[in-house]
Every structure is written in structure tokens, then in C-alpha cells.
Amino acid sequence: MAVLTLRRAAAIVALLLALAAPPGRAQTPSAPTEYQVKAVFLFNFSQFVDWPAASFANGRSPLIIGVLGDDPFGATLDEIVRGETVNGRPLAVRRYESIEQVDDCHILFVDRSQAGQLDAVVAALKERSVLTVGDFEGFTRHGGIIRFVTVANKIRLRVNLAAAQQAKLTISSKLLRPAQIVAPGDD
Amino acid sequence: MRKTTLALSLCVCACATAAQDDSSTGALKRLSLEELMDIEVTSVSRTAESLSSAAAAVSVLTNEDIHRSGATTIPEALRGVPGLHVARRNSNSWAVSSRAFSSINSEKLLVLSDTRSIYTPLFSGVQWDVQDYLMQDIERIEVIRGPGASLWGSNAVNGVINITTKHARNTQGTLLSATLGTEEGGAAVRSGGTFGESGFFRVFGQYSDRGSTFHPGATSSDDWWIGHAGFRADWDASDSDALTLQADVYRANIGQLAPAVTIIGRVGPTGNLEVEAAGGNLLGRWRRQLGSGSDLQVRAYFDTTHRDDPSFHDDLDTFDLELQHRYGPSARHEIVWGLNYRYTDNSNRGKLIFAVEPENSHDQLISGFVQDQIALSDVLQLTLGTKLEHNDFSGFEVQPTVRLAWDVAPGQNAWAAVSRAVRVPTRLERDIAIEFTPPGSNPRGLLSGNDDFDAEELIAYELGYRWQLLHTLALDLALFHNRYEGLASLEIGTPTLDPATGLVTVPVVNVNLTDARSQGAELLATYSPRENWRLIASYSYVYLDMQPHGQDANRGAFLEGTTPRHQISLRSALDLPGGLQLDAQLRHSTELERQPQLEVGGSIDAYTELDVRLGWFASEQLELSLVGQNLLHDHHVEFGTPAARGEIERSVYGKVTWQF
Numbered sequence: 001m002a003v004l005t006l007r008r009a010a011a012i013v014a015l016l017l018a019l020a021a022p023p024g025r026a027q028t029p030s031a032p033t034e035y036q037v038k039a040v041f042l043f044n045f046s047q048f049v050d051w052p053a054a055s056f057a058n059g060r061s062p063l064i065i066g067v068l069g070d071d072p073f074g075a076t077l078d079e080i081v082r083g084e085t086v087n088g089r090p091l092a093v094r095r096y097e098s099i100e101q102v103d104d105c106h107i108l109f110v111d112r113s114q115a116g117q118l119d120a121v122v123a124a125l126k127e128r129s130v131l132t133v134g135d136f137e138g139f140t141r142h143g144g145i146i147r148f149v150t151v152a153n154k155i156r157l158r159v160n161l162a163a164a165q166q167a168k169l170t171i172s173s174k175l176l177r178p179a180q181i182v183a184p185g186d187d
Numbered sequence: 188m189r190k191t192t193l194a195l196s197l198c199v200c201a202c203a204t205a206a207q208d209d210s211s212t213g214a215l216k217r218l219s220l221e222e223l224m225d226i227e228v229t230s231v232s233r234t235a236e237s238l239s240s241a242a243a244a245v246s247v248l249t250n251e252d253i254h255r256s257g258a259t260t261i262p263e264a265l266r267g268v269p270g271l272h273v274a275r276r277n278s279n280s281w282a283v284s285s286r287a288f289s290s291i292n293s294e295k296l297l298v299l300s301d302t303r304s305i306y307t308p309l310f311s312g313v314q315w316d317v318q319d320y321l322m323q324d325i326e327r328i329e330v331i332r333g334p335g336a337s338l339w340g341s342n343a344v345n346g347v348i349n350i351t352t353k354h355a356r357n358t359q360g361t362l363l364s365a366t367l368g369t370e371e372g373g374a375a376v377r378s379g380g381t382f383g384e385s386g387f388f389r390v391f392g393q394y395s396d397r398g399s400t401f402h403p404g405a406t407s408s409d410d411w412w413i414g415h416a417g418f419r420a421d422w423d424a425s426d427s428d429a430l431t432l433q434a435d436v437y438r439a440n441i442g443q444l445a446p447a448v449t450i451i452g453r454v455g456p457t458g459n460l461e462v463e464a465a466g467g468n469l470l471g472r473w474r475r476q477l478g479s480g481s482d483l484q485v486r487a488y489f490d491t492t493h494r495d496d497p498s499f500h501d502d503l504d505t506f507d508l509e510l511q512h513r514y515g516p517s518a519r520h521e522i523v524w525g526l527n528y529r530y531t532d533n534s535n536r537g538k539l540i541f542a543v544e545p546e547n548s549h550d551q552l553i554s555g556f557v558q559d560q561i562a563l564s565d566v567l568q569l570t571l572g573t574k575l576e577h578n579d580f581s582g583f584e585v586q587p588t589v590r591l592a593w594d595v596a597p598g599q600n601a602w603a604a605v606s607r608a609v610r611v612p613t614r615l616e617r618d619i620a621i622e623f624t625p626p627g628s629n630p631r632g633l634l635s636g637n638d639d640f641d642a643e644e645l646i647a648y649e650l651g652y653r654w655q656l657l658h659t660l661a662l663d664l665a666l667f668h669n670r671y672e673g674l675a676s677l678e679i680g681t682p683t684l685d686p687a688t689g690l691v692t693v694p695v696v697n698v699n700l701t702d703a704r705s706q707g708a709e710l711l712a713t714y715s716p717r718e719n720w721r722l723i724a725s726y727s728y729v730y731l732d733m734q735p736h737g738q739d740a741n742r743g744a745f746l747e748g749t750t751p752r753h754q755i756s757l758r759s760a761l762d763l764p765g766g767l768q769l770d771a772q773l774r775h776s777t778e779l780e781r782q783p784q785l786e787v788g789g790s791i792d793a794y795t796e797l798d799v800r801l802g803w804f805a806s807e808q809l810e811l812s813l814v815g816q817n818l819l820h821d822h823h824v825e826f827g828t829p830a831a832r833g834e835i836e837r838s839v840y841g842k843v844t845w846q847f
Contacts, residue, residue: 037226040215044223080212154224173385176426178221180478 037155038109038135038148039077045107045131045146046086048175052168055106055129062092064104068121069111071095099124110144112136118144129168140182145169147182158182242570242590242602244270244332244651244665244709250353253322255760255770257800257814259371259395261350262315264322267756267772269709269725270332270346270665274776274826277400277833278370278409279316279441282749282826285332285346286667287705287731289749289826290783295344295610295643297335301352301433302509303470303488306342308531308550309501311613316441317464317492319415321375321391323362323844326353332709333667334647336586336608337572340527340554344608344645345669352433355379355387355421361847368814368840371397385423392416400833401822405444407460409833413439427476436467445830447498450623453540456497466492481514498541504532524557527576533614537621544620544636550579566594580612581642598655606649609642616640616675616697623695630682630691637696644672663711673699674733677741700737706730719762727754745789748780749826766804773797782828794823810844 046063056063063086067073081091096102099114099121108130110121115136122143125132135148140160145167147158157179164171215223246268258264262281266273272289274282284293292312298305305313328350335347359379366373373395381387392415399410417435424430443460470488477483490505511525529552535543558572573587588606595601617636624632651665680694707729714722729750735743756774763769775795782789797819802812815838817823822834 036212036215037223040212040218040223041220043216044220048220076212080216154226156224157220173423173426175220177423177429177476178224180476181426 035072043080048172050170062090066094066105066108068096069114107131110134118142242592246330248328269711272750276827279411281315287729287750296346297343298348300350326351334606334608337574337588341611344610355389358389364844366842370838388420390418402833408442409444411441429474431472434469439464460497463495484511500536502534506530519562521560527554542620543618552578568592584609600653602651604649608645634695640697643674646670659715661713665709669705671703674701676700676737676739678737701735701743703733721760723758725756745781751776753777768802770800812842815839
């Protein structure tokens with residue numbers, strides 16, 4: 001009897017499975033890497049920061065996430081912003097080798113390869129509404145706005161509010177709440 | 188979120204599960220900033236690493252898992268979780284246990300709802316019939332098998348179940364749903380809104396009516412209804428302060444097939460047996476971010492339950508206050524410590540044969556815990572923790588744990604743990620006073636409480652291995668060996684003679700005279716052959732050997748046979764074009780050799796059952812679903828004594844959910 005029941009159940013399951021849809025794209029459920037997570041943070045910043053209207057050419061021009069220096073994200077960042085919008089604006093990713101190339105950028109990730117040029121980067125972006133993001137020592141102390149800090153293998157945010165205000169950026173409390181606010185001149 | 192780094196690690200597991208749902212970045216995008224911050228990454232190698240590094244046997248049911256299971260109650264949603272045994276005794280009663288010892292009062296399993304304990308100190312166990320939820324509003328259910336006592340406290344001997352409801356931010360708008368089927372019907376309404384700049388709330392109400400099970404000879408019916416209303420408000424008071432206030436009220440009428448207590452030779456309640464239950468709770472939580480990696484949380488709740496049972500009338504008020512602080516004194520350490528105070532005020536007035544003495548009891552519990560999670564190296568993590576508590580039932584209890592997690596290789600994680608946990612005596616074990624001989628008998632038999640009955644003790648040894656074998660296949664294995672000492676054994680005490688009346692009283696009491704050993708294995712395999720298709724298989728093995736050293740007049744040896752030796756579950760979740768979802772769960776349980784407290788005829792046959800759900804998102808607002816449960820048999824038995832159990836019938840229900 002038990003065997004019969006099992007067989008009946010197996011037949012029903014087989015029937016259900018036979019209804020399966022055509023094969024989709026192969027799945028890659030591997031655990032996220034540090035820079036996948038950081039890329040998702042960059043995408044989130046676009047949702048939780050307000051830029052002055054003047055920093056966009058018009059109502060439909062894209063919000064641009066820039067990467068300055070070596071690109072640690074690979075294709076991840078492009079994948080993440082593909083098809084996404086913020087207040088009706090599409091998102092776009094641009095890569096820059098030096099600060100001179102940085103044009104209409106709204107979020108700028110400064111790779112550690114640019115650590116030596118940080119003062120020049122900050123000086124060049126003065127008067128412009130660019131949310132600078134970095135993950136190396138001294139980033140917020142030298143005028144960067146958000147620094148990723150890795151504590152016990154988890155990513156934390158440190159925010160230099162004075163620098164954000166200078167850049168005329170409004171950071172949502174939702175982003176500030178889980179972040180740590182650094183005192184001016186601190187890191 | 189409940190305690191500590193273990194809880195954090197659990198959250199990481201939840202994220203890991205989410206990340207495995209589809210392309211990992213897609214899943215990451217759905218996480219909140221806080222959840223992103225809980226994800227562990229490697230800062231050195233810049234390569235992928237397993238997230239599932241909790242040094243404990245943990246399973247997480249996400250909102251999606253619960254939704255797709257078609258379950259309308261918590262016990263039904265828990266079916267298929269490895270290491271758990273869920274058996275429905277009748278329409279409104281379940282045995283839910285972890286790692287053996289199945290009984291209706293699964294006293295060795297602690298259950299928390301948004302950190303509020305729903306474990307009743309009277310019987311020790313959970314009254315599942317009044318644990319009603321809008322299943323859509325559950326964020327996740329974490330199931331930790333094995334001792335969780337060092338963090339969560341006493342009675343988390345064989346496991347902890349943490350039910351977490353959604354932040355009010357995530358339940359905005361209006362939801363209307365209606366369910367109608369062969370065994371159940373109901374309706375729910377929920378409305379969410381905002382207040383101030385960063386405040387969110389929801390209010391909800393739900394009514395459910397469930398039919399009786401198959402029980403041809405019964406003189407009473409086990410049909411039941413429950414009505415439940417509540418609210419939750421979450422407010423970000425400042426950049427670093429988050430406040431939560433939530434409350435529930437409920438009322439239920441629960442039909443009983445048999446009285447809660449029967450004594451051979453004594454007349455108990457008869458006729459149509461119904462429990463009238465009502466209750467409510469109010470919980471407030473304040474969480475302050477003190478800096479990077481440091482926070483302080485204060486939580487208080489008041490809970491009141493009233494149960495008018497044919498055998499007794501029970502009123503229980505609980506007040507609970509908890510403080511918890513987490514910080515990282517250095518990069519290698521993460522410390523969590525906390526203090527807890529609980530006051531319970533219980534009144535139990537017996538009817539007919541049932542009696543508790545004294546009727547009124549005020550009990551206090553004071554406890555503290557500390558845990559340090561130490562990064563020994565990049566791949567080795569040591570967790571040391573202990574709970575110290577004082578309760579009015581068994582005095583001081585120390586419940587320590589040592590856990591070690593090892594990241595063997597990318598995608599592979601091993602862990603081991605040794606822990607001590609206790610199960611504190613229940614009010615019944617201390618205060619029960621039932622005459623089991625007819626009135627006027629001499630000698631008189633008295634089932635009585637025992638002030639000297641001590642806590643039951645467990646030393647648990649655990650091992651686990653998690654392996655992301657392929658991109659599409661993940662395995663999670665847990666092994667355990669448990670040694671119990673001083674389990675309850677019912678003993679006939681020394682008779683006493685009252686010289687004035689010549690009445691001889693023979694007391695029967697619980698004494699800590701039974702030891703036990705158990706061992707088991709739990710395996711969970713998750714396989715995603717296609718992007719739109721997930722298969723989840725689980726297998727549980729458990730063996731329990733009880734060694735009564737006393738007379739064991741009632742319990743011990745029988746518990747050996749109340750949990751199935753083998754359980755297998757296979758779940759399939761398939762997304763079809765056109766917004767269709769097809770889900771199925773096939774489960775098999777081997778024979779139960781015994782039922783608790785039933786000397787003959789206690790065995791229950793092995794069974795295989797199947798649940799199927801077909802869901803259709805007709806639009807973004809409207810979801811229709813059709814759910815068939817227990818499809819393979821007209822009716823089957825899962826648990827309980829013949830008088831108190833009903834056979835679970837094949838059932839179908841349809842559900843409409845409209846959100847706007």
C-alpha cells in the first residue's frame with residue numbers, strides 16, 4: 001500500500017514537472033563578492049541622495065555613476081544599473097582614467113589607485129554636486145563624502161556630512177541612519 | 188531582530204538564500220541598506236566566499252517560501268524544515284518538535300514572535316491554536332536546531348523558532364484577501380500608511396474559520412475560529428534612533444475532541460467541549476546606533492492570555508524587559524551582552540478533576556548573557572557565549588556554548604559546537620494537585636507537584652558542513668549527539684498518614700530520574716536546474732534512547748517512539764510564463780512507534796502526502812491561487828491518542844489577494 005501511494009505521488013510530481021517552461025539562462029547563485037556588494041551600495045546611493053536640478057542637463061538626462069582609476073567592479077556595476085531608473089532618469093556607468101576626464105558625473109567612485117591624487121580630485125570637484133565614494137584610508141578626512149569601511153568582514157559606511165553639504169547634496173536619513181557620521185577632519 | 192551576532196549570521200544566511208534565488212546581484216538589489224551591511228565579504232582576496240558561516244544548524248523560511256507553501260498557519264509552514272517534526276493532531280492542535288521528543292507540549296523548543304516569547308510556562312510549549320498571523324506580513328522564520336540557550340535562554344534546548352514580521356515600511360498600501368475552501372475560509376484586511384517624515388504603520392484584521400477533522404465516533408467537534416487585529420508602527424526618530432511599537436488582540440473559539448486532562452475512573456468534562464481563548468500583547472522597541480558596528484537596544488512587552496478550557500480557567504500576564512548592547516572592541520572581536528527581566532502573573536482555576544495549587548503564582552526570571560565572536564584568523568571564527576539566569580522554578584542556571592566556524596574553501600564551511608542547555612520545570616510540574624482516585628478513597632492517590640523537581644539538562648555536540656557544490660546545487664549537513672540528564676520521570680512517592688483522619692495519601696510526582704541520548708542527521712539540498720525552477724530536498728534522521736532509572740510511571744520510554752526515525756521532503760517551486768507559479772511539496776514520514784502517555788496501540792503508520800499550489804498574478808494588484816493539501820489520501824492520522832486526534836482530510840482552498 002505504501003509503495004503504491006509513493007508511486008502515485010511520484011507520478012503526480014512527474015506530471016507537474018513535465019509542465020516546466022523552456023530552459024532559462026544558466027544560473028549563477030554564487031555568494032556575492034566585496035565589490036558586488038559595493039556596487040549595489042553605489043546603486044542604492046542614487047536612490048537616497050538628492051542632487052540639485054542644475055546638475056542635470058534636463059529632466060530626462062541620465063544619472064551617471066563614474067569609476068575613477070582602475071575598475072574593481074568589472075561588469076557588475078553595468079549589470080546592476082541596467083534598466084534601472086531614478087525619478088524617471090536612466091542610470092549610466094562611465095569610466096575615467098584621470099580626474100580631468102570626469103564630466104557630468106553624479107556619483108564618483110574613486111579607486112584606491114587614485115589615492116595619491118585624492119586632494120587634486122577633491123579640489124577639481126569643488127563647487128560641483130558630485131557624491132564622491134571611496135574605500136581607502138583617509139578618504140573622508142581629505143574631503144571625500146562616503147567611505148566604505150570593512151569591519152569584521154562587513155561593509156560599513158562613513159559619511160562626511162560637511163563635504164556633502166558643500167556639494168549641495170541632500171542625503172536621506174534612510175542612508176544616514178545605518179551610517180556613521182564622521183567629524184570634520186576625521187576619517 | 189533578536190539577539191546578537193548569531194542572529195546577524197542568521198540574517199546573513201537569509202541573504203545568502205536570497206542571493207541564491209536568482210542572479211546574485213539581482214537578489215542583492217532587493218536588500219535594504221541594513222541588510223547589505225550584514226553581508227559578510229572578504230576584504231583581502233576580493234573573491235567570492237560563502238556567506239553561510241553561522242556555526243549552528245540554521246534554516247530560514249523567507250516570505251516567498253511561506254507564500255509558496257500555501258500554508259495558512261505557522262506549523263504547516265514549518266513542514267519540510269530539516270530536523271523538525273510537524274504533526275497535526277487534529278484541526279487545531281499540532282506537535283511541533285525539533286530533534287525528537289515530539290508531543291503536544293513540545294517543551295524543549297522555544298518559539299519567539301518578534302522577540303516575544305510565545306512559549307507558555309503553564310504546560311511549557313506553544314498554544315499553536317492562538318498563534319495567528321497574516322502570512323503575507325511575515326518577513327521570515329528562522330529555525331535554529333539544537334541548543335540556542337546561551338542567547339535565547341531556557342527551554343531553547345532542542346531548538347529555537349524566530350518569527351519576524353515585516354517592517355511597516357514594507358507593508359504600505361491596502362491588502363484585501365479572501366480564502367474559501369473545503370476545510371477553511373477567512374478574510375483579511377490590512378492598510379499601511381506613513382506619519383511624519385520617517386514613520387510607517389500598518390493596521391490589520393483577520394478572521395479564519397476552520398472545519399473539523401475526520402473523527403466518526405466523536406461526541407465533540409474540533410472546528411474552530413479565530414479573529415485577530417493588530418498594528419505595527421516603525422519610526423526613524425533620528426539618524427541613529429529607530430522605534431517600533433506593535434500590538435495584537437485576538438479572540439478564538441476552539442473545539443476539542445477530548446478534554447485536556449483525563450483520568451481513568453474519574454468523570455471529566457463531557458459533551459461539546461470548547462475552549463474560549465482571548466489575549467493580546469503590546470511591544471515596544473528602541474534601537475540606537477552608537478557608531479560603526481555598535482548598537483543598543485531596549486525592548487519591553489506586555490502579554491496577556493486567557494483560556495477558558497473545559498478542564499481549567501487560565502489567565503497569564505507577562506511583562507518582559509530586555510536590554511542588549513553590541514559592539515566591536517577591536518577588529519577581531521564582536522561582543523554582545525544583554526540583560527532580561529520577566530515577571531509572570533498566572534492564575535489557574537481547575538474544574539472538576541483538574542487543580543493547580545496555589546491557584547495564583549507570581550514568578551520572576553532574571554538573566555544576563557554575553558557572547559564574544561572572535562576572528563581567530565581569516566578563516567577561523569570562534570564564538571564563546573553564556574547565559575546566566577535565575578528563575579523561581581529551578582534557581583540559578585548556567586547555559587554556555589562554544590562554537591567554531593571554519594571557512595574550508597570558497598563555498599565550503601564547516602562548524603562545530605558544544606553547548607549546555609536546560610529545560611526549566613513547568614508550573615504544572617511544580618504545582619499540579621490532581622486526585623486520581625475517586626473522591627473519598629482511602630488510600631487517596633494524588634498527582635502532585637514537586638518543589639524539588641529540577642531543570643532537565645542537555646549537553647549537545649554538533650557538527651555541520653555547508654557546501655556550494657555547483658552554481659546550482661548547495662548542500663547543508665548537520666549532525667548531532669545529545670546527552671540528556673535528569674529528564675522528568677513520574678514516580679510513586681512515600682505514602683503519608685494523617686493520624687487524625689486515618690487518610691493515607693499516595694503522592695505521584697515528577698522526579699529527575701530519566702537520562703537519554705539522541706543522535707541524528709539533517710540534510711538540506713537546494714538545486715536550481717533552471718532560473719525559474721528550484722528544488723529543495725530535506726532528509727532528517729533521529730534516534731532517541733531513553734534510560735529511565737526510576738519507575739517511570741508515565742512518560743520517558745514512550746517519547747522514544749513519538750518522532751519518526753526518517754523524514755523526507757521534496758519541494759518544487761516553478762515559475763511559469765504569464766505570471767503563473769506552480770509549487771508542490773511531497774513529504775514522507777516513517778512510522779511513529781508510540782504516542783506519549785499511551786501504553787498500548789500507540790503506533791501511527793508511515794504516510795506520504797502531497798500539497799500543490801497554483802498561483803496566478805493576474806496583474807500587479809491581483810493574485811489568485813488554488814491550493815490542494817494532503818491530496819494523496821481521503822484522510823490520514825499524524826499524531827495523538829485515539830480520543831484526541833482527528834484524521835487529516837484532503838482539502839482544497841482558493842484565495843484571492845488584492846493589493847493597491
